Amino acid sequence: MSQDIQISWGVVNDIQRMCVNDGPGYRTTVFLKGCLLDCRWCHNPEGKRRFPxxxxxxxxxxxxxxxxxxxxxxxxxxxxxxxxxxxxxxxxxxxxxxxxxxxxxxxVWGRVMSSSDVMVEVINDKPFYKTSGGGMTVSGGEPMSQPAFVAALMRAAKSDPDPNERVHTALDTCGHAAWADYEKVLEYVDMVLLDIKHMDPAAHKSYTGRDNALILSNARKMAARGLKMRLRVPVIPNVNDTEENFTATAKFAAELGEAVSGVDLLPYHPYAGGKYRAFGMDYEFPTGEGYDDSMLEPIINLFLDYVPEVTIGG
Known part of the structure; x- marks a missing residue:
């Protein structure tokens, strides 16, 4: 990493190595604290607030x-x-x-870290990135709740004078941030993993606290920019798991064109309720059964009519 890269500070929830569901190859995923939405089914309540x-x-x-x-x-x-x-x-x-x-x-959840300290951990696994086509993914929470820190991390990953030594970068985002903030980050991003939670704006607001207008607008701008994208679609019982919603989502993916290489289905699981209870927090979302792979087959086939690839879990 170049020594002249400006150092930034942020709040990191966790750094996980050798991840295989957050982009191509083996990846180091940097989870930041703070979120811009308030999803009622959230599996990671420890990531919602921005501070330790x-x-x-x-x-x-x-x-x-x-x-x-x-x-x-x-x-x-x-x-x-x-x-x-x-x-x-x-x-x-x-x-x-x-x-x-x-x-x-x-x-204590969350620790204040400098971008240089984070990159020390990321660079440790560079040999695995090279052999697998992997790299660094910045996730959350919602990473764009700390846009300056994300920009510093992405810049640092691309700072080596030798292009062959630069780290592949992916941004895992809900899409609900100011476009001006995305512009500062996307210059250094190789791939965007973009959540599309619901296509109906009223339902989206009911379940996440925000409508989806900004998210869809940002998605179109990312595609127009020529970014490589994957859409990540949670499959939530009695929330978004209708043929109507998934068809609308698939058509939106097709609208974005060749930028979208595929869709990753993220099935709801009932385990978050135990985490909320352990934290002494209320969990209003039902903790019923989730989806197994066989139940997802019709959804996969629906999306394959519109996109070239569908995975379960990324």
């Missing part, structure tokens, strides 16, 4: 109370079930309660 935070894992709590005196602002108390609860309005994010807990019942 303490999240209770009540399943690990021994109800010893050692965490309470460690909190200097009185933000921590035991709820009606006897488990720790964080009053966010009082919390100063000092993380002293997590340090005081010996049972991993208070976990």
């Amino acid at each position: 935070e303490v999240i209770p894992y009540v399943s690990n709590c021994k109800v010893c109370g050692e965490c309470l005196p460690a909190c200097p602002t009185g933000a921590l108390h035991m709820n009606g079930n006897g488990f720790p609860h964080v009053a966010r309005a009082l919390c100063s994010d000092c993380m002293q309660c997590a340090a005081a807990c010996a049972h991993d019942a208070l976990i």
Whole structure:
């Protein structure tokens, strides 16, 4: 990585190596904190807020109370079930309660990192990228909640003077960000993984908190720019799993033309409810059965009438 690349700082939720579902080849996926939507079925509530935070894992709590005196602002108390609860309005994010807990019942999610520190981890796996056609994917949360940081990461990945040493880059995004922010990032992006959650604007707003006008507009601009794209379509029971919606989604993919190499179906799974309970958070979305591969076959065949390739899970 070139030494003259400007350093930026951001909040990273996790960095996972050797990922195979976030773009081509073996990839290092950098998950950033913060999201621009509020999907009711969200599988990763720890990624919603943009800042580092303490999240209770009540399943690990021994109800010893050692965490309470460690909190200097009185933000921590035991709820009606006897488990720790964080009053966010009082919390100063000092993380002293997590340090005081010996049972991993208070976990800090998110860490402030520099773009150069992130890239040190990314570059470690460059030999695997070369042999597999892989690279770095920046995901979330929603990465475009931190656009300057994303731009710095993508720039750094492309900064080597030798084109053969540059890292392939992918952006996994919901599409709901200002186009001006995307323009600062896309110059350094090889592929966009774009979520299309629902084609009906009213339903999209009901289930995510925002309509889809900006998302569809940005998708068209990305395609016109000649970016390589894959559309990622969650399959959510009783939300978007109708023939009408999937047909509209497939037609939209076809409208984007050769930019779209295929569609990745992301089946809903019922496991998020356990995560919400562990965090002591309410999960309003039903935790019923998800889709298995055989149930997805008609959906796959529908999309194959419009796009060249369909995968399950990316």
